[in-house]
Amino acid sequence: MQQYGAQAYQQTAKTVESPRERESALLIKAAASLQNVRDEWPSELTQLTTALAFNRKLWTILMTSVTREDSALPQDVRQNVANLGIYILNETREMLLSPTNPGKLDALININRQLAAGLRGN
Numbered sequence: 604m605q606q607y608g609a610q611a612y613q614q615t616a617k618t619v620e621s622p623r624e625r626e627s628a629l630l631i632k633a634a635a636s637l638q639n640v641r642d643e644w645p646s647e648l649t650q651l652t653t654a655l656a657f658n659r660k661l662w663t664i665l666m667t668s669v670t671r672e673d674s675a676l677p678q679d680v681r682q683n684v685a686n687l688g689i690y691i692l693n694e695t696r697e698m699l700l701s702p703t704n705p706g707k708l709d710a711l712i713n714i715n716r717q718l719a720a721g722l723r724g725n
Contacts, residue, residue, distance in 0.1 A: 626665070627722040633658040634715035637708050644705040651702055655695050658711060662691045687714060 620628070636654040640647045666688035668674065669681045676684075691711060698707055 623722045627719040629661055630715040630719035630722070633661050634712045634719070637712045637715070641705050641708045641712065648702065652699065655698055658715070659692060659695045662688045684718075687718070690714075 633654070636650070636657060640651050640654050666685055669676055669684045674681055691714065694707065694711055698711075
């Protein structure tokens with residue numbers, strides 16, 4: 604019964620939150636997943652690929668949405684998000700190829716948290 608309530612809450616939350624709130628929540632989720640890997644290094648190394656894949660997918664979606672012709676964002680904001688996305692994708696690739704330095708996750712975590720805070724208006 605409790606699981607049904609949680610599912611109903613999640614469905615309701617999805618319908619009442621704004622796209623900005625949803626993006627913020629997803630960025631926080633990605634940051635938390637990466638932070639968990641960072642905090643538990645190297646025991647959570649198996650979760651690294653999963654956390655990086657989620658973050659990469661999220662940033663691919665963000666980059667695609669801001670670079671669309673019909674994006675309502677100002678051109679400079681669109682360019683900044685696209686540049687951050689390229690950086691994120693490059694860092695992700697580097698981490699996957701050589702997962703030896705957990706400190707490299709810090710930039711990914713911080714960027715996600717900062718952008719999430721900006722989307723929330725903090």
